[in-house]
Amino acid sequence: MTPSHDAVHASACENCQTLLQGGFCHVCGQNAHNPLRSFGHAVEEVFESFWHLDGRIFRTLRTLLSPGRLANAYLAGHRAPYVAPLRLFVILSVLTFFVAQLTLHFGEVKLPKPPPTEDGKANLVAAPDESGITFSKQTTVDAVIKERDQMLEGLVAARTTLPPGLGFVRERMDQNIFATQRLARERIAQLQPDHPVLAQPDRYPEGQPLPEVPEGSLISIGGKPFDAETNPVRIDWLPDFANRWFNKKLARAEKNVPRVTQEPELFFTRLIGSVPSALFVLVPVFALLLKFAYIETRRVYLEHLVVALYSHAYLCLCFLAICLVQAIGNLFASDNFWAAIPHRAVIIGLLAWMGVYLLWMQQRVYRQHWIITLLKFSVLGALYFMMLITALISLVLTTWVNT
Known part of the structure; x- marks a missing residue:
């Protein structure tokens, strides 16, 4: 029987003209709902395409709380019940650092x-x-x-x-x-x-x-104040256009000194907003480190990438919790040291648990002896920490120049 036709549900797929037998086309998979005919379906499609907030997201987050359980399930082929690792990471990273911009604040810098x-x-x-x-x-x-x-x-x-x-x-x-x-x-x-x-x-x-x-000038070249036009920095091995670009950015950074000092909130907000972009570079690099550390397991790179994505997704989740705890603490801000102890203790506990979680996850996924896992975890952690510091310094400099 041909489904009834109304303003929202078509009788045939609008994409491939196949007769519909349900809510989706069985040939091309397009949704039978027309989002242009119903505002409710339009909103639903936005959430479904980006956030995909169905039962899977809550099942995924619940499973993610157990170290290594979600990664093992996904690597074992149980993919349908859970949100894909890349989508989960994108959702949590964007949400986390959006909340961080709203909850973490730096006041005006005041001279003593x-x-x-x-x-x-x-x-x-x-x-x-x-x-x-x-x-x-x-x-x-x-x-x-x-x-x-x-x-x-x-x-x-x-x-x-x-x-x-x-x-x-x-x-x-x-x-x-x-x-x-x-x-x-x-x-x-x-x-x-x-x-x-x-x-x-x-x-x-x-x-x-x-x-x-x-x-x-904050910078002197040849004993004279720096000027991008009359007294620029000259790097011999760079072409002229690169030297011009570098001096333009250097002049911009010098002019931004008072802005950053007088408006630290603006600088910090833009810095936090650029962190997700840096993570998209760090996550694949961390997966490559896992590949080298566990080369004897003969796992392919994409399997290590799944572990890296889920581990970073959990770190974003913890950082989101820290932001919310800090926001709650700000509501009850007090100059009393003892009154601030509870929410500070929660934040310190979350930071400590992040390291424990990653170690536990690494042991459960790769199933090696605890001593070997701890050794590899320490080496990987040191290397990744250095990369993270480098990335943060680069972000600070980039944000300073482009603010």
């Missing part, structure tokens, strides 16, 4: 407050050296003037070396220059109220802009 002076007021002038000399310790006007001039000379000299991107530091130096003069006058007035120097104007009147000075 200056220490109070003897009279309880904030001392806006940093000590000129580690001896902690201040104007309050000077007992003569000449000593105050000498100390003031040394401070001003040092601050003005340092101000001229700042690169364009560190304008906010220059503003703090300007404040210190004005404060140096003000506090020096206050000290002179305490020592000798009628001293002639009090009738003279300050070298840098407060409230007026300081003299313009040439801006420096």
Whole structure:
């Protein structure tokens, strides 16, 4: 009997025109539901194609909690009940680092407050050296003037070396220059109220802009400040276009110094968002390490890749749990050390369990003696840790340049 035709269910497959006998075409496999005719089916298709949130995802996650059980089942041919390893890894990695962007935060970087002076007021002038000399310790006007001039000379000299991107530091130096003069006058007035120097104007009147000075650079080339156009970095063995690209990125990184300092949240968010891309490179490399470590098992590379994908999927799951625990801890944030112990203990426990899980999984999948497994696990862990650190450094530099 030909199925009834309505606005949502067609009587024949719209792809190959085969008469339908159920919810899917038995020739090409296309769904009989037309997502363009029903909003509900359209939403269902989105979830099914990307997340595939049917009973398998929950069965897969439940099985994944047991070290090595899911990988062994999949390698043994029991693939239908579970989500494929690559799809599971993609889902968990994207979800995990999306949640990480929402739950992990870094506040604004604030410069430390200056220490109070003897009279309880904030001392806006940093000590000129580690001896902690201040104007309050000077007992003569000449000593105050000498100390003031040394401070001003040092601050003005340092101000001229700042690169364009560190304008906010220059503003703090300007404040210190004005404060140096003000506090020096206050000290002179305490020592000798009628001293002639009090009738003279300050070298840098407060409230007026300081003299313009040439801006420096964080990088010097040939004793001169770096400039992508006039004084670039030149690597002889690179072609001209590569040197131009490198100098462009270097200039961008230098300009991003104040952005990263003033907006660490933006930098951190973009850094976290780029981690899944790095994992797509690290996972195949980890599978290659497993191949070399267990070459005597004669397993093909794709079998090791399955183990790598499921192990990284579990690590993403643990990191997701850490993010959620941290978010819950932030809701009950307290300055009390003891109040923060429970959620910190959970996070430390999850981090410790991640290593135990991976060791246990490796032993269950490859079925070698615990001592041999531990030895291989240690070597693989050390190599992978070095690769992970390298990848993180590369991510930080890439994010810094492209922020």
